[in-house]
Amino acid sequence: MSTIEAQHTEPQEAPRRRRLKAPGSRNFSKPVRYLMLAALVVFSGFPLYWMLNTALSQDSELYGQAQGWWPHWERLADLGDVIGTVPIFKWLTNSMVIAGGTTLLSLVFAVLAGYALSRFKFYGKGAAGFLLFATQMLPEALLVVPIYALFASLGLLNGMGGLILANVAFTMPVSVWIIKGAIDSIPFEIEEAAAVDGCPRVTILSLVLTPLILPSVAAAAVINFFDGWNEFLLAKTFIAERDLWPASVGLASFIGQYLTSLNSVMAAALLFTLPALVFFLLVQRRIVSGLTAGSVKG
Amino acid sequence: MTKLSLRNISKRFGDTRVIDDFSAEVDSGEFLVLLGASGSGKSTLLRIIAGLTDASSGDVIFDNLRVNRQSPRERDVAFVFQSYALYPHLTVRDNIAFPLALDKFKGWHHIPGISMVARRVFGAGKDISERVAKVSAMLDLDEYAARKPGGLSGGQRQRVALARALIRNPSMFLLDEPLSNLDAKLRAELRGEIVRLHRLTGKTFIYVTHDQVEAMTMATQIVILHNGEVQQHATPQEIYAKPANTYVARFIGSPPMNLMNATVEDGFPTLGNLRLPAPDGIRLQGGTVTAGLRPEHLTVSADTGGRGLPGTVRRIEDLGADTLIGVQPDPALNLNMWELNQDELIWIRQEGQTRLFAGDACTIELEAQFASYFNSRTGMNLASSEQTSGAGVLPLRG
Numbered sequence: 001m002s003t004i005e006a007q008h009t010e011p012q013e014a015p016r017r018r019r020l021k022a023p024g025s026r027n028f029s030k031p032v033r034y035l036m037l038a039a040l041v042v043f044s045g046f047p048l049y050w051m052l053n054t055a056l057s058q059d060s061e062l063y064g065q066a067q068g069w070w071p072h073w074e075r076l077a078d079l080g081d082v083i084g085t086v087p088i089f090k091w092l093t094n095s096m097v098i099a100g101g102t103t104l105l106s107l108v109f110a111v112l113a114g115y116a117l118s119r120f121k122f123y124g125k126g127a128a129g130f131l132l133f134a135t136q137m138l139p140e141a142l143l144v145v146p147i148y149a150l151f152a153s154l155g156l157l158n159g160m161g162g163l164i165l166a167n168v169a170f171t172m173p174v175s176v177w178i179i180k181g182a183i184d185s186i187p188f189e190i191e192e193a194a195a196v197d198g199c200p201r202v203t204i205l206s207l208v209l210t211p212l213i214l215p216s217v218a219a220a221a222v223i224n225f226f227d228g229w230n231e232f233l234l235a236k237t238f239i240a241e242r243d244l245w246p247a248s249v250g251l252a253s254f255i256g257q258y259l260t261s262l263n264s265v266m267a268a269a270l271l272f273t274l275p276a277l278v279f280f281l282l283v284q285r286r287i288v289s290g291l292t293a294g295s296v297k298g
Numbered sequence: 299m300t301k302l303s304l305r306n307i308s309k310r311f312g313d314t315r316v317i318d319d320f321s322a323e324v325d326s327g328e329f330l331v332l333l334g335a336s337g338s339g340k341s342t343l344l345r346i347i348a349g350l351t352d353a354s355s356g357d358v359i360f361d362n363l364r365v366n367r368q369s370p371r372e373r374d375v376a377f378v379f380q381s382y383a384l385y386p387h388l389t390v391r392d393n394i395a396f397p398l399a400l401d402k403f404k405g406w407h408h409i410p411g412i413s414m415v416a417r418r419v420f421g422a423g424k425d426i427s428e429r430v431a432k433v434s435a436m437l438d439l440d441e442y443a444a445r446k447p448g449g450l451s452g453g454q455r456q457r458v459a460l461a462r463a464l465i466r467n468p469s470m471f472l473l474d475e476p477l478s479n480l481d482a483k484l485r486a487e488l489r490g491e492i493v494r495l496h497r498l499t500g501k502t503f504i505y506v507t508h509d510q511v512e513a514m515t516m517a518t519q520i521v522i523l524h525n526g527e528v529q530q531h532a533t534p535q536e537i538y539a540k541p542a543n544t545y546v547a548r549f550i551g552s553p554p555m556n557l558m559n560a561t562v563e564d565g566f567p568t569l570g571n572l573r574l575p576a577p578d579g580i581r582l583q584g585g586t587v588t589a590g591l592r593p594e595h596l597t598v599s600a601d602t603g604g605r606g607l608p609g610t611v612r613r614i615e616d617l618g619a620d621t622l623i624g625v626q627p628d629p630a631l632n633l634n635m636w637e638l639n640q641d642e643l644i645w646i647r648q649e650g651q652t653r654l655f656a657g658d659a660c661t662i663e664l665e666a667q668f669a670s671y672f673n674s675r676t677g678m679n680l681a682s683s684e685q686t687s688g689a690g691v692l693p694l695r696g
Contacts, residue, residue, distance in 0.1 A: 189383035192350050197462070198371040198400035206410035207417055211387040 048273070055079065055266035062262050079267050088268055090243060091250035094160065095229055096275060098246050101164040102228030103221050106172045110220060111213075113172075114179030115205060119191075129180075132173040140170065144237050157238050163246075166234050171227040175220035182216035183209060218283050225283075229276050247272045300360050300469040300502055301326050302347065307356035309342055309526075316342050317526040320356070324519070329496050329503045331513040334523035335549075340506045341474055343523070347504060348377050348472050360469065373470075376463035380475040382455045384447040390458050391443040394430045395421040397466045433465045437491070453484040457491075464495065471496075473505045477512065489516060510550050514538070522546050538592075541670060544638070544677040547590050553622060553645040555590040559634035559674065562587055567671060570607060570631040574666045580680050587680070588638060588672040593647035595668040598623050600654060604661040607631060611658045612643055621652050625662055 028036070054062065056071040056079070116122075117129050135143070147166055148157070156162030186209060194204045210217070232248045239245055245253075251272060254265040302324040309317040317339040324330050332340040345351040347358060349370040358365050365373050384393050399420040407416040420426065434440050437457045447455055456476055463471060473492070477485045493516050496503050507513055513520050514534045522529040522537065522545075529549075530542035541547035547555040560567035560574065562582040567574045567589055574589060576582060602608065608631075613624035624643035627633050635642050644662060654660060671680045 187381060187383065189379045189381050190385065192370075193377065193379060193383035193462075194385075194396075195350070196348065196370040196375065196377045197397040197466075198403070200408055202410065203400075203403075203408045203413050206413050208385055210410075 051266045051270055051273075055263050055270055057263055059261065059263065086250065086253070086268070087243065088247070088250065088271060091245050091247040092271065092275060094244060095246040095248065095272075098160055098163055098167065098231070098235070099225050099228035101160070102167040102171060102231075103224040105164060106168045106175050106224045107217060107221060109168065109172050110175035110179045111205070111210065111217070113176045114183055115209070117176065117180045118183035119188075129177075132176055135170050136173055140233055144233060147234070148237055151238065158241055158244065159239075160244065163231075163235055163238055164228075166238070167228050167231055171224045175224060178216050178220045178223075179213060182213040186212050222280060222283055225279055226276060302470065302502060302504075303357075303359040304343075304347070305357040305359065307343065307346060307353045307358070309339070309346065309351070310354045315526055317346075317353075320526075320528060322521060322528070322531060324502060324504065326502055327500050329493075329505065329516055329518045331517035331520045332504065332506045332523060333508070333510065333513040333520055333549075335508055337525075338523040339526040340508075340523050344472050344474050344504060344506045347470075348375050349373050350377070374466075374468050375470045375472055376466055376468040378456075378459050378463050378471070378473040378476045380478055382447070382459045382479075384455060384458055384462075386447050389444055389446055390439060390450070391430055391434070392421055393447065393458055394433060394439075394461045394465055395426050397462060398426045398429065401466075429465055433461045436464075437461050452480050453488065456480065456488060460488075460492070460495070464499070468501070470502045470504065471499075473503065475507055476505075478507070478509065485512075492516065510552070514550070522549060524549075539668075540679065540681065541590070542679050544588060544590070544672050547670065547672070548639065551592060553593055553647075554639075555592050555670070556596070556644045557638035557672070558589050558591070558627075558644070559632065559638065560587050560589045560671075561585075567669075569633065569664075570628070572605070572607060572664070574664070574669055577669075577671045577680055580671070586674045588674045588677070590670040590672060591664060591666075591668065593622065593645045595665040596644065596646040597648065597663045597665075598625060598646045598652075598654065598660050599663065600658060600660055602659050602661055604663060606661040606663040607633075607644075608659070608661055609644065611654045611656050611660050614652060614654065614656060616651060620647055620649050622647055623652055623654065625660060627662070 053067065053069075053071040056073070056075045057067060058075075061067060113132075117125065151157050151162050151166070154162075156165065190208060190212075191204050194208045199207060230248060231246075232252065235246050235249050236252070239249065247268075251265065251268050254261060254268065302322075304320055304322045304324075307317055307320040308315070320343060322330075332343060334340045342351060346353045349358075349365070349368060349372075353366070360373060370377065385396065388396065396417070399417045402420045402423075403413070403416060407413055430443075431440075434443055437460060439454070439457055439461060442450060442454060442458075447458065450458065456479075459476070463473075476492075477488055480488065489512060492503075492505075496516075505512070505516065517534050519531065520534055520537050521531045524545055530537055530546045532540075532542075537546060537550055541550065541555065544557055547557065558569055560569050562568070562584050563573070565582050566576050567582065567587050569589065598611070599606075607627050609625040609627040611623060612626045613622075615622040615624075623646045625646060626643055627635065633644075635644065646662065672678060673680060
C-alpha cells in the first residue's frame with residue numbers, strides 16, 4: 001500500500017506536496033491511519049455513548065440485570081419526563097451566564113495584563129507575573145473558606161456576580177500567560193508602525209494586536225469557559241438558593257443520600273455537555289495559528 | 299516642508315554610549331542618508347528623529363519647534379521599517395488606508411470595539427478610497443489590493459510599506475534600511491522608485507543604510523557615523539573625493555581608497571623614490587603622512603623599469619566592464635599596508651581586461667594629483683582639519 005502512495009505522490013510537485021503533508025502521514029498508510037483514528041474515537045466517545053445508553057435505560061435494567069449494549073431509542077421522547085422534575089434549563093442558563101461572564105472578564109483582564117507583562121518594563125514585573133500563579137499554587141479547597149468569609153462581608157454570596165469574580169481569580173492567571181506568550185511573538189515594529197500611523201496605545205491593542213493574537217485568545221477562552229462551566233466547589237459553597245445553582249451543582253443534587261437515579265443523572269449530564277460542545281465547535285475554528293505570517297520578514 | 303535641526307543629541311543605553319553629541323541641520327527637501335556600519339547608532343538616531351526613542355539629551359527641532367516630547371504622530375513623520383511592519387490581518391488596501399482612517403478618528407472612536415467599526419467605515423469612505431487607488435497605482439499595487447501581506451513577495455511588501463508612508467502626505471519621510479531584506483535586482487529597482495518619490499513629493503527624506511551604493515546613488519547629503527560619532531557630513535561627491543579621515547576613506551568605495559605610508563622629504567610626501575606633489579595650501583615638515591589614492595587613480599603596467607611603485611601582482615578579479623588588480627608592493631617601500639588597510643594589497647581598477655597574471659612583477663603608476671593626505675597619527679584629512687600637530691607634520695595655511 002505504501003508503495004502505491006509513493007508512486008502516486010512523487011512525480012509532480014513533489015516538494016510542495018511533501019511540505020504540505022502532516023508529519024505523521026508519511027509513516028503510515030491510509031487504512032492504518034483510519035484504524036488508529038477509529039480507536040481514538042471509540043476510546044474518547046464511548047463514555048458519551050454510555051451516558052446516552054444509561055439515560056435511556058430504566059432503573060430496573062440498571063440495577064436488575066446487565067445493561068444492554070444498545071440504547072432504547074424509543075424512550076428518547078420520555079427523556080424530558082425524567083428530568084422534568086428539576087429546573088434543568090434554569091440551571092443551564094445560570095451555568096451559561098457564569099461561564100460566559102468568567103470568560104469575558106478573564107479575557108479582558110488577561111489581554112491587558114498580558115500586554116503589560118510582555119511590553120512594559122516596570123519594577124516588580126517578575127514578581128507580578130509570579131504572584132499571578134499564587135492562586136494556582138494553593139488548592140482551591142484551601143481558599144474556599146477565606147473567600148467565603150470575604151464574600152460574606154462584601155455581600156457577594158448567593159449571587160452569580162460574586163461567583164464570576166471568584167472564578168476569574170482562578171482562571172485568569174493561565175490566560176494571562178497564554179496571551180503574554182502570544183504578544184511576545186508579535187514583532188514590536190508593528191506596534192511602532194501603528195503608533196506612527198496615529199494609534200494611541202489602547203487603539204494599538206484593539207485594532208492591531210488583538211486581531212493578531214486571536215488564536216491564543218480563543219484558546220484561552222476555551223479554557224476559561226470550561227473552567228467556569230465545570231466549576232463546582234465554589235458554586236456549591238457560595239450559592240444556597242436552588243434557582244441560582246449552576247448545572248454542575250444541580251447535577252450533583254441528583255445524587256441522594258440513599259437513592260441515586262442514575263438514568264436521570266445521565267440524562268441531565270447529556271444536556272450539560274451539549275452547550276459546552278457547541279461553544280467549542282464555535283471557537284475551535286478560530287484556534288488556528290499562522291496569522292502573523294507575512295507581516296515581517298521571517 | 300520641514301527643516302530639521304538636531305542639536306547635541308546624545309543617547310546612552312545604560313553605560314553604552316550609542317550616539318555622542320550629534321548635531322546636524324537638514325534643509326527642507328534634502329535626501330539625507332545616515333550611513334554607517336552596524337552598531338554605529340544610525341538607526342537609533344532615526345528613531346530619535348521619529349520620536350520612537352527618546353534622546354538622553356539634546357533637542358530635535360522641526361521648523362524652529364522643539365518636538366522632543368511629541369509623539370511620532372504629532373511630529374507628522376512617516377516611517378518605513380526594515381521589516382516592513384505591515385498589519386498582517388489587513389488587506390493591502392486596508393493597510394494603505396489605515397493611517398488615513400486613523401486621521402479621521404475623534405476621541406471616542408478609540409474606544410475598543412467602536413474603533414474596529416470606525417476603521418472600517420472610514421477606510422471605505424470615498425475620499426480615502428480614491429487616495430488609496432491613486433497611491434496604489436503609483437506603486438503598481440493595484441492588482442494586489444485585496445491580498446494580505448502574507449501573499450506578497452518581499453519587494454511587494456516593501457512597496458506597500460512605502461505606499462502606507464506616502465499616502466499620509468507627512469512632513470518628513472524616515473526610512474530605516476528599507477531595502478536590506480531584498481535581493482540585488484529588486485533593490486536597484488526600488489532604489490529608483492524611492493528617488494522618484496523624493497523628486498515627486500519634494501519632501502525631506504532621511505534614509506538609514508549600511509550600503510554605500512544606496513548612499514552614493516540616492517543621497518543629496520550623507521552623514522557617516524562610526525561609534526556614534528559623525529565622521530563626515532557632506533555631499534556624496536565630496537565624501538568620495540575628499541574623505542575627512544581615513545575611516546571614511548576606507549568605508550566608502552569598493553574597493554576602498556588605498557592608504558599608504560609616505561615619508562616627508564623636503565616638504566614633499568615621498569613613496570620610495572616617488573615624490574608626490576605637496577597638498578594644496580599645506581606645508582609638510584619631516585616625519586610621515588598617510589597618502590590615499592582611489593583604485594581608479596592608479597594604473598599598473600608590466601614594465602618593471604617604469605616610474606612608480608614596484609610590486610607583484612597577487613590577485614586579479616575580472617568584473618566584466620573593469621578589472622580589479624591586487625598588487626603587493628615591494629616591502630622595502632615600507633608602505634605600512636597592513637596597518638593602514640587591513641589588507642596587504644594595493645587595489646587598482648582598470649577598464650576592460652588585463653594581460654597581467656598573478657605572480658607577475660609590475661609597476662604601479664599614480665595619478666598623484668588625486669591623492670588625499672591624512673595625518674598619520676590622527677587619521678584626519680590634512681586639507682580639512684583645522685589643527686593638526688605632532689609627528690613632525692606641521693601643516694601651515696599657505
